Amino acid sequence: MNTFGNRFRLTTFGESHGTAVGGVVDGCPAGLPIDNAFVNEELHRRRDGDTPSKETTQRKEPDHVEWLSGIYEGKTLGTPIAFAIRNSDCHPEDYESLRHCFRPGHADYTYSMRYGHRDYRGGGRASGRETAARVVGGAIAKLWLKEQGVSFHTVTKGYTVACTVRGVPAGTGNPVFDRIDARLAYAMISIPSASAFAMGQDAGDWQLPPDRYPDQWVDRGEGETLTATNHCGGVQGGISNGMPIVFHVGFHPPVTRPEGMICRREDGSLTSVAPGGRHDKSHIPRLPVIVESMAALTVADLMLDCMK
Numbered sequence: 001m002n003t004f005g006n007r008f009r010l011t012t013f014g015e016s017h018g019t020a021v022g023g024v025v026d027g028c029p030a031g032l033p034i035d036n037a038f039v040n041e042e043l044h045r046r047r048d049g050d051t052p053s054k055e056t057t058q059r060k061e062p063d064h065v066e067w068l069s070g071i072y073e074g075k076t077l078g079t080p081i082a083f084a085i086r087n088s089d090c091h092p093e094d095y096e097s098l099r100h101c102f103r104p105g106h107a108d109y110t111y112s113m114r115y116g117h118r119d120y121r122g123g124g125r126a127s128g129r130e131t132a133a134r135v136v137g138g139a140i141a142k143l144w145l146k147e148q149g150v151s152f153h154t155v156t157k158g159y160t161v162a163c164t165v166r167g168v169p170a171g172t173g174n175p176v177f178d179r180i181d182a183r184l185a186y187a188m189i190s191i192p193s194a195s196a197f198a199m200g201q202d203a204g205d206w207q208l209p210p211d212r213y214p215d216q217w218v219d220r221g222e223g224e225t226l227t228a229t230n231h232c233g234g235v236q237g238g239i240s241n242g243m244p245i246v247f248h249v250g251f252h253p254p255v256t257r258p259e260g261m262i263c264r265r266e267d268g269s270l271t272s273v274a275p276g277g278r279h280d281k282s283h284i285p286r287l288p289v290i291v292e293s294m295a296a297l298t299v300a301d302l303m304l305d306c307m308k
Contacts, residue, residue: 004187007304010137010297014087015119016127017095022084023133025070025140027304030078032144034071042139042289043085046132049285062088065136081140085132095121097273101263105255109264128192128283131290138293141300148303152295154288159251160196161291162203168234168299170242172306179238180302181247187294188249193283196250199233203248215243245299249291254283 003011007027014021043063063085070081098120102109107126111118118124142152150167173180185197202208208231215227226243234245256275263273 004190004294005297005301008141008297008301010134012130012133012137014085014130014133015124016087016122016129017091017124018087018119020084020086021129021133022066022068022082023137024083025081025137027301028070028076028078028081028140029144029304030076032076032140032147033074034067034076034140035143036065038143039065039136039139042135042142042293043132045289046135046286063132076140083133083136085136087129095275098263098275100266101271101273102266103256103261103263103273103275112266126192128286131192131286131293134191134297135289135293138289138296141296142292145296145300145303150299150303152292154292156284156288159253159284161249161251161287163247163249163288163291163295165234165245165295165299168240168242168245168303169306170240172299172302173235173239174302174305175238179235180240180245180298181233181235181238183298183302184245184247184295187298188247188291191249191251191287191290191294193251193254194249195252196248198248198250199235199246201230201233201246203233203246249287251284251287 002013003009005027009026010023011026012021012023040063043065047063066084066086068082068084070077070079098108102112106123108118108120108123111124111126122129145151145167148167150165153164153166155162173183181199184199188194188197213231215229215231218225218228226241230243230246232241232243233247234240234243258275260272260274262270263275265271
């Protein structure tokens, strides 16, 4: 439940206002140079967004990665890579009003029902703060994938992030229950506030006439010119065909209203609460790098699995 992947695995830990968030990457090939500047830039994208905005949270964490194991002289050892990102800009007292209350649209109530005990400070484990560890794991996956010729590109369209992955070899993925598109959907919906997933260059448009939907072959096509269109998003039967893998992820807007919300108390009664704390008014600027990170973890896992 806290581990993603089979051959290339990421386990994350930590809560929003705990000592740290972090993770363990297992299965990364040995000898991979770790570019710390790249890892830090990925964390910067998650912290401030591709386009800095006043709408993102005023919480400002330095997000300095502490490598605890698995890297020596700047290269991976092939052993588990453990890392931590300390939480330093914490104001847990700001969330005291939520100690015995459940906000609407949040995981406060469901975590309490599941575990009987929860960290109410900033959402605890359900906070978007957890995604910092995903970004570090994704950065390691991206560094390995770059050596394999794989790249990522995202664009934002409202509350939808479109992602294109280029360079994934044809034949990557598995049929039936372990399809690459199913694995991508699983990865994307695990991102906090994700609510929809669709494959293809025109995802969501299922009104195409039947004779136009099939991606017609291009005569003597090579590489990314294999087919004339890419309605399938580079995946057929759960396996990549060599075309760019294209998918879209839809997100719902932030649901915390600092001015006040009707919350449910532990005794079942309702009350108006000004939740306090610091919250994103819009988290869209942060999402592209998180989408790319989860895609990188998925693709690295499947490529390692499919390598002969």
